[in-house]
Amino acid sequence: MSTLKNIPVVSHEKPSGGTGNLLANVFDELMAFCRSRSLFMLHYCTGCGAIELPPAMTSRFDMERLGIQPMVTPRQADILLVTGYVSTKTLKRIILTYEQMNSPKYVIGICSCTVNGGMYWQSYATAKKLNDYLPVDMYIAGCMPRPEAVIHGLRELMENIKKGESDNWRDYYRRYDHYLGNQQRLFGENWQTPTDIIGEARHYDLMGPETLGPHTALLEQHQTPLKPFEMTLGLADLPVRKDEPR
Amino acid sequence: MNHSVLALVPALPLLASFLLPLVPGAARRLVGPLTLLAVAFIGLNLWPLVQTEPMVLAVGDFAPPLGITFYADSVSALFVIAVALVTLVLWPWSGSDAGNLDRKQSLTLILAGACGGLAVSGDLFNVYVFYELAAVASFGLAAGARTAAAQIATFRYVVIGSLCSLLALLGITLIYVQTGTVNLAHLAQLAPLKLHNPLGLAAFFMILLGLGVKAELFLVNTWAPDVYATAEARVSGLLAGLVSKLALLAVVRLLVLIFPLPEARDALLLLGMLGILSGEFAAFRARDVKRMLAWSSIAQLGAAFVAFAIPGPAGLAAGLAVALHHLLVKPALFLLADRWGGSLAQITGAARNSPVSAGLFVLFILSMLGVPPLPGFWAKYLLLSGLAAQPEGLWWLAGAIILLTTVVEAVYLFRVIGALYGRDHTVTPKTQSATAVIGSGVFAAVLLAVAFSAPLLALPLNRMAVQMADSAAYIARVLPPVLPGVAP
Amino acid sequence: MTSLDLLLILSGLTTLAGFAFGNHRAYPWLAGIVLTAQIVILASMPLPMAAGFGFEMFGHPVGWQMDGFGRFFALITLGAALASVAYTGGEWGERYAAGGKNLRWLHGALAGNVLAMLLLLASGDLIAFFIGWELTSWAGFLLMAQGGERALRAAMRYVPYAMAGAMAVLGGLVLSLTWTGTLDLSQLVMLVPGLANWKLALLLALFGTGFAIKMGLLPVHLWQTPAYAEAPGAATAFLGAISSRMGLFGFGLLLVKLITLTRLADLSFIDGLFSARDLIEWVAALTIVLPTFTALKQNDARYLLAWHGIGQSGYMLLGLVIGDATGSAGGLLHVFNHATYQAALVLSVFAVMHRTGTADLNSMGGLVTRMPLTFLVMLLGIIGLAGLPPMNGFVSKWLIYRSLMIEGRPLLFLMTVLGTLGTILSVYKLIHNTFLGQLRAEHEQIREAPWSMLVPMLALVALAFVTGVAPGLALNYVNEAQAALGLPVMAHTLGGVESPRGSLDMLWIVGVLFAGFGIGALLFYGAGGRSKRIHQLDNYAGGHFLSADVRYQYSDHFYAGLMHRIGPLYRGSFTQMEAALASANDLLASLMQAWYRQAVPALTLLIATVLGLAWMIWR
């Protein structure tokens, strides 16, 4: 698992130019194009790599000409930039943040620490491989990578998105059990985020063979319910029942 | 009807009071009520007769201005009826022991007789006599509660009362020295000549202060709060409701007949205004219900003085309205305050166990505040429109004071209402006695009857005022010009 | 028997019935039917309609007569009473009775209020007016006092105000009698404008004080908020909707009919620079602004609304005093409009209280999922209160703005808009803290309010909406009132005003607005991806894990930045003024008590006698 190619990427996009409605294909292409040209990024600055982002954004390299701009909350963002070593405690927040982002969403690991722990390899409190816990779309290795490398990585990602190759976010839904398992190993079996990934997978028809498994079963045992508060009229009391306690 | 029945008005109760201890057995308890009923009967019979032509009785057929003269016009007749009926409602039916009860009943009868006498007296000396009689009876009644507080209060009352009686006597003496007569009609004839001077005014002022004690006139009313607070409720009711009105009536007779002067009016107006101010504001801080009612009664009488100060029938009508309204309301309130006296906190929630009495209390309070269509409003309306019709200055100031102090009055009276309907469950207020409910119920019935027939009553009230204001007619009636062939 | 007699008799019977068997389950239905009948009778009554009864008192006839001005207010009164009575008809009334309170008193007092107001609104002379005025005040007191200990205290606070107002009116009545010799309104109308300036100013001061107190104009407004807020729900709605408008009715009679606006403008204080009319306009303008910003600071929903009730009355008076066709129509229309949405808002707040047991804006939140219809009522209500389209509050305020523009009163215009902006801020706080944001764990099991409470609320906002879209419906009655007052009548269309200098057609505006919403919805549901409802704890918190026991809600000190700027202006000057008056009163009272506690009365007597004699002799 030392090369990017080995990160399991399962594509379910129909090959372009294949069967189906031509208009729909054009539409999909257009969407993919727009997605690739408009990337809002959330930089989760966990370590020293964050220092390389300002030069990438400002006048020297100017990400905005590529349609990339920083955003503040996970809801608004497309890219999650993890810029350095990830401690166990931080990882919980990263997972929470990732799950709160709207798909399609992309994770970029910057610096060697996200790839293999880097200089914190021996630390008991550092998560070594980010892609054990989250589907990483792109690693930008280096300690630290220069802004050119960051820009290069982002351009690669844009290409991938345009080609429809970068959709690891689906993988998170389809193999949720796998990711959850790794997370549980690290955080204990009580681990739960407020986001209902399984529910989302069902809602958007993103279920895969490994969405559910032993780990999700474990989750369900410990989970506090996250059913959203649906608007209820609760007007069953017509006519008023006399015996009902108020 | 024979003119001599007029003499019965004071005589009957006085006689009955002396005979009362001699009557044996259970009949003794009937003497008082029957006497009062008889007086009421006389008054009711008198009423239609005196509407057009006041009735004059020269006792012993000594032609006025000699001898004792009784004079009854419609106001007198009304007050005779009121004296009898109000005393009846406030009659002491029971006492701690028989001797005590006898004493109370006798004294009450004396008071009724004296009050009746004040209503029909036609000469200054009789006024003084009946006034003293009323004073003595009220001293006795006030001390009748037999508590130390009542006795101390009565002692103060006695001191002030006696001093003021002396003043009144001095005033009468001055007048007599000037004119050589005490007959009111005669005095009225002579007054422009002999009394409309500083000396006469000084005499008037002394009599005003002297009689003002009972009428709770400002300056000489400091006894009232303590006495009313400590005496029995019915006694307070009698004193505040009845006796004060009769004293007031005597003063007004003097004012109308002998001293229709701006100075005299100004004195009444000023003292009345001060009475309103002091009474209402003092009541504002009162925490004791009976004391509060006492102060409120001082203020009400102040308003009556202000009203009577207004010249002409308008003032008399307003004054009568205010006085009669107070006569209806205050005894009833004192009756209800018998059980509900003391601190306000003790009656919190009293409306729960005595809803009817609480309702009556509210009714009286609303009327006292002048909430239309209750009679208090019409009284206030007459008073204010009378004041407004006068040239600006003190008159308007008096009107403004009445309007302003009503606000103060509303606050403290509503405090009582708030306490009655409050929701404090830590105290269990006393339930009302049946006599209080019945007594105040009678007053309330009259009040409501007046409220519903107010448009009908406006005319008689006006007629009374006109009759009372007509001093020339008074003189002519008592001292008829000697016509050939007609014996005086 | 005239139909006015029938109306009053029906109203009287309702009052009696309320006191007699108001706690019976059938009473709300009965009262509802009778009130509806009264509305029908009133609406179909030819005007002016005199009552068949009356009497003469001290030479002055006392009688009742309903004109267009009175009918306008009377219709609102009956409508507000209908909504309030309907609200008590189900669970609310049962809970009220179960709480140890007496429904008979509530219903009796409510119906009594209606009767008193009808008597007031139909008065044909000043005595009848004063009778109605006093009855209204004390019936109002009775209604306010029903809400328990705090309500009783608030009602007690109302007493001196009410009495002062009544006495001021009585003083005015007596003076106008003295100066004109009549109490009949139709004769006073002719005689009063001819009085000298100082007399008019005195009349204005006396009557004006009385009406201002009832209306809650500055600076005599302090009684109103607690008294209205603490009353029981149905009573609060009724009081808030119409009760204090009786003061406006009085002002209408006084300023427009008796004194007349032109005479009012003549009464100038500083050499024609500042007239009585300016004074009233500015009092009205300040009444718009200051209470509105006080409302902004409230943390109790009921108090917030009650403060707005005071603020909104400023618009009505301002519109009336501007006195042109547009402005007065706006002022009068605002009475009706305010009644509709204020009643709905109050009822919705009490519906929330019914379920949650609290009106504290810091202990609610997120109730929209539990009480969506109540939310809808409050939403429409606050849009009306804030004066935004498409609700009716916008129309009346627009008319007032417009007339201020035409008349060229930039500062007053600024004040009205400032009031509106302040209202928007405060009503957002109201709906946000109640219905939006995080649902508290203890409120998760709450249900929607029962139908018996919802129906009147929904009916009220429906009315507010319909008359917002088609203000012409209500403007017909407004025109009648204008005509009865002798004001110029504003020509109108169904949708608003047609004028070469700027029209308002609500039919089009609302139509386009909803078309816009439709397109917005199409864009939202048609163009975008599907959305999924998520739990409120799935929320951005800077990476923090939220749980139900953590309050993740911003409610307290809601406009912190604004308060940093204007907070120092909230000095409580009016409260201090009230307290100063009260303590002056107390001081005077203790002085007077000291008089009666004197140790040696004989000495006083001596001094007094000597002084009195001296005065008598040397005078």
Place this chain on the structure above:
Amino acid sequence: MNMIELLTELAVMPLIAFTIGLFMVLMMRKIAAKIQRRVGPPLLQPLYDIVKLYAKKTQNSHGLVHDIGIIMAVGGYIAAETMLPVPGMNGIAAKSGLLALAYVIMIPSLGLALGVGQCANPNGSIGIARALTAMLAYDVPFVIIIFGASWFYGSNNLIDIVAHQQAGGIATWGAAKMPVLAIAALFSMYAMLGKQPFEIYVAPAEIATGPMVEMGGKYLGGLFVMQCFQLFTASAIYVTMFLGGGENWPFFLVKLFAIIAIPMSMAFVFPRYRTEDVLAVVWRWPVLLGLAGVWLVMH
């Protein structure tokens, strides 16, 4: 004017407004980039952003009111655009007027406020509280200016106002006749646009973009659309009141863009005010200018 023509206008006017708004956003971002010596976004970047946001696969809704808020925010502006006369099209401007328009454009804000409230995020609520405070700040001078303009033109009707100015050329433009008011209006419009130093309610570093904190996907996209409308509306109101409205499209566009360009050229060199300072600044200068302007107009 027949009904079909009117309906066409009602459909076309928002579309035009949106398109112009898109380019205004682009211009704004370009100006910012130029000031910061960057290249800036490509031509269609605002469109890409919006399309991408609408095309998000998963979207989070916090409930019906959240959705309705966005619908109201967008729909309210769509309605507002039909009340603003543009060259050749008057929509329903004759039936509403300046005053009604000023209140209609509060509807989207209220809708947004509701939607944000439902998100149950305190950052959002704080943002709305600040936004409403800012509205209280800038609407005070704004209504003074509306008053002045409406008094000057003797009408509340936008069509009349435009006709009045176009009758005499540049010399009769509002800006020429009421220069003080025009300056005050520019100031107040600057505050209305909510860019630095007035961006108290976005405050990304402090309250995480305030109202937008929980907005993703088409929710955020809706807000982007709303921003386009907002820019157009603010600019068009200004142009209508002070710059003679639209005689023809080229001139109209120039004016529209110029009016947005002026404040935006200043915005990006500023830091941010605190809320109370926004109130202090806006209640002082534009209000004083506005009152002075009204006084001049009325005398």
